[in-house]
Structure formats: C-alpha cells, structure tokens
Amino acid sequence: MAIQQFPGVILGPLGTRMVKFLETYPxxxxxxxxxxxxxxxxxxxxxxxxxxxxxxxxxIDIGCDLDDVKMRDFAKWMYDNYSNYTVELIxxxxxxxxxxxxxxxxxxxxxxxxxxxPATIGHYDHTHWATSADLMTQLxxxxxxxxxxxxxxxxxxxxxxxxxxxxxxxxxxxxxxxSDFDFNRGPMNMVAAQRDGISFFIYKTSEGTDWQSxxxxxxxxxxxxxxxxxxxxxxxxxPDDIESQIEFWVSCVDEQTPWWKERPWIWxxxxxxxxxxxxxxxxxxxxxxxxxxxxxxxxxxxxxxxxGYTPYxxxxxxxxxxxxxxxxxxxGSGPPRPFRDQYQGVGDNAVGWNVMSGRKPSIxxxxxxxxVGNQETCCVDKFDGDLYDLIRKCGREPQQAISVAAAxxxxxxxxxxxxxxxxxxxxxxxxxxxxxxxx
Numbered sequence: 001m002a003i004q005q006f007p008g009v010i011l012g013p014l015g016t017r018m019v020k021f022l023e024t025y026p027x028x029x030x031x032x033x034x035x036x037x038x039x040x041x042x043x044x045x046x047x048x049x050x051x052x053x054x055x056x057x058x059x060i061d062i063g064c065d066l067d068d069v070k071m072r073d074f075a076k077w078m079y080d081n082y083s084n085y086t087v088e089l090i091x092x093x094x095x096x097x098x099x100x101x102x103x104x105x106x107x108x109x110x111x112x113x114x115x116x117x118p119a120t121i122g123h124y125d126h127t128h129w130a131t132s133a134d135l136m137t138q139l140x141x142x143x144x145x146x147x148x149x150x151x152x153x154x155x156x157x158x159x160x161x162x163x164x165x166x167x168x169x170x171x172x173x174x175x176x177x178x179s180d181f182d183f184n185r186g187p188m189n190m191v192a193a194q195r196d197g198i199s200f201f202i203y204k205t206s207e208g209t210d211w212q213s214x215x216x217x218x219x220x221x222x223x224x225x226x227x228x229x230x231x232x233x234x235x236x237x238x239p240d241d242i243e244s245q246i247e248f249w250v251s252c253v254d255e256q257t258p259w260w261k262e263r264p265w266i267w268x269x270x271x272x273x274x275x276x277x278x279x280x281x282x283x284x285x286x287x288x289x290x291x292x293x294x295x296x297x298x299x300x301x302x303x304x305x306x307x308g309y310t311p312y313x314x315x316x317x318x319x320x321x322x323x324x325x326x327x328x329x330x331x332g333s334g335p336p337r338p339f340r341d342q343y344q345g346v347g348d349n350a351v352g353w354n355v356m357s358g359r360k361p362s363i364x365x366x367x368x369x370x371x372v373g374n375q376e377t378c379c380v381d382k383f384d385g386d387l388y389d390l391i392r393k394c395g396r397e398p399q400q401a402i403s404v405a406a407a408x409x410x411x412x413x414x415x416x417x418x419x420x421x422x423x424x425x426x427x428x429x430x431x432x433x434x435x436x437x438x439x
Contacts, residue, residue, distance in 0.1 A: 003032070004031075005033040015058040025074065032062065034126055047059040052135075167398075171387065175201065198373075203232075209244045233253050237289055268308070331346070332366075336370070342370050
C-alpha cells in the first residue's frame, strides 16, 4: 500500500525509493512521511542531500500518529533488520526498557553515541532515516528486485537526479580550531558543533618533525560524518628544518585522512613560539612553509587553502609574501559563553580585523573560551566572507554543493499548499489524536 505523506512534503528520487521500500513494513498503514527535502533541518543535512562513501544520500522523517508504541515498533524494525543499510537512524523513546534506536554510518549506537543521547538529539515524535543510493540499491535487491529500474521504473530518470549534494551558502561563517587538549576536556561532539552552526573545523595534526596527534583521525572523521562543510589540519611550526616539518605534516594527513583530497580543506601553519623552542619561526620561515605546503598540494594534484596563523601580536607588520592570514585577538569577547554571544562584543570592526603586513586577515580567532555545542573552552573563529567564498579559497567550486532544496523547488511543480497544517487531513479512522507535524 502507498504510505501517506503530510501536505508539502518534497521527495527527491532517492527519497521516493526509500518510501517505496517502507511499504515492506508489515504495518505500513501506520506510517506517515512527515518530512523530506522540505522543512528546516539545519545548515547542512542528509535531508537536503549529502554523500556517504561517494554515494548521494537522502533522509526522510517518519511518524506514526504520535503513538509512542507504534513509533518504537517501527524504529526497532529498522534498527534490528536494516542498520547495515543505514547512514542515520534516530529515534528516542520514553520507555525504560530500551536505549533508543540510533545508527550512524551503518553502526548501531545504543543510548545515542555520536548524537549525544535523547536529551541532546530528541526525536521522540518521529524516526529520522537517512541512507545512500548505493545502500538503497542493496536494500531493494534484498527485497527481491533489481533496483532501481525494475522495482520502481516510474521514478528513474527524474529531472533532478543529478543533484547530489546540499550545502547552502551561509554567512556569517563560524569556525572552531582544536587539538588533543580539547579532546581530553570535552566530548568533541561534532554533530552538536554542526548543529550549532560551525561551518569549518581544523585540528592539530603535528608539531616539529616528530610529534603526532593521538586523536586527529578520530575527530576529523567525526567532523566529516557530521557534515561540517570545510575541514582541515594544522601544524605547529618550529624554527629551522622547515622542509622536513612540512613533509612530516603532509605525510601525517595523507596517512590518517586520505579522503582530504575529496573535500574543501584548510592547511593552517601555526607559527607561534613553543615554550620549548629557542625562538618563534621567522617571517621568512613562515613564507617558506607556505610555499612548500602549496608545492606538496600541487604534486598531489589536489587543491587546498594554505593559510598562516601569524597574529599581529607575534609578527606585527613584518610578514613577507601574500598568503592569507589567520589572526587572533580576544578584545571584546568577554567571559566564557556561547561563541555567537562572544562575537557580539567583538564585531566586524574589531582591531583584530585591522590590516597587517599589507592585508586584512581572512580569519579571526576571537576567543579561546567559547562554547560550541556541548563543548566548553573552545578556540572559535570567523571567516571574512560567506561559505561559498571559503569553499573557493579551498580551490573548490561551490556550485558543486548547491542547495538541493532550492533545486527541487525549481524542478518540481510548486505544491498548492506548502505550509503544513497543525492538523493535516491524514488521520487514522476513529482516532482523535492530533497529527502535529514533526521536524
């Protein structure tokens, strides 16, 4: 039987396949599709189309007439049978005899795992399910078809099938730079960071010629899986032997996160003075590090945004070259609190944005004690531009990451009723329960 949908729900080709598959649920008549590519799901979401292991994704939300037992039964059916074919499954329950139903990247997480648990993620009134085109094909074949054309040829070849990614252009563009110190003093919940508006994130990978981070790979994979649009790495530069340091750094990134070549990536050279070093790197050594890093990227045939953390309080106006500057100045940020509140005291005309060594900083670290998601004591940053500007700095073309919701709105007939009513006309016979839309 066809599963009912709330008015205004927009489904792409993959979302339609997902709904078709749910018709195999033994009590499919209890299911309601409450959201697809429509609605507000944050800056970036599988709802608008991302990718998983190189395959485009989609997400839908499923309700069961606000019946807690029915919703738990459905989520458990998905969890028990199809976790291996799932990119995301999220459903929290009010019952004491289960741990909710959470899957991330084909792995089950009783209690919530990367989502942070019921108190953080919610989803009591619906089940969120995301999968990829490749996994969906496997599901359809498991169900006995030769997907996708034989199972449901009527949706193959949709005019918007080529739309596969979904990061909208946004401003302001907030960032977070972290290290193993942060890993040891908080949960490093990258899903919470993304939901809090973080659009770029970098993590300390190496220092000198022999120190490597213990947690770089783990945290960057979390950031990737959370859908943060721009990621990156930073190296703490020592004076002398610059060539060996850059070779060591790039090799560490290649080994631990080889997928960096597939996404917008920041390479930050952190040119401060270590308490164990005799002096900070000179301006000429910083320029050498920038040029060597750029050469390594060229040798690999992969773009990236090479930038120097060379604050005015360390280098003044002595820098050479024309590479971009990542500055730091905490004036106006005030006491520890959510990072957006801190920036209100800083502002776009703060002294930290002043021209130095002939150019305005491209990124400003404006506090070192901001709150990001559920992590305290964070170094937080703002990029001078919008998200597409930053993606271009990384050598990528942002048109490859357009808003799928906008593409769908242009490609599909505009529905007559786009706003969902509080009580939509999809009711279970003889039921007087409200059918409030769920996000």
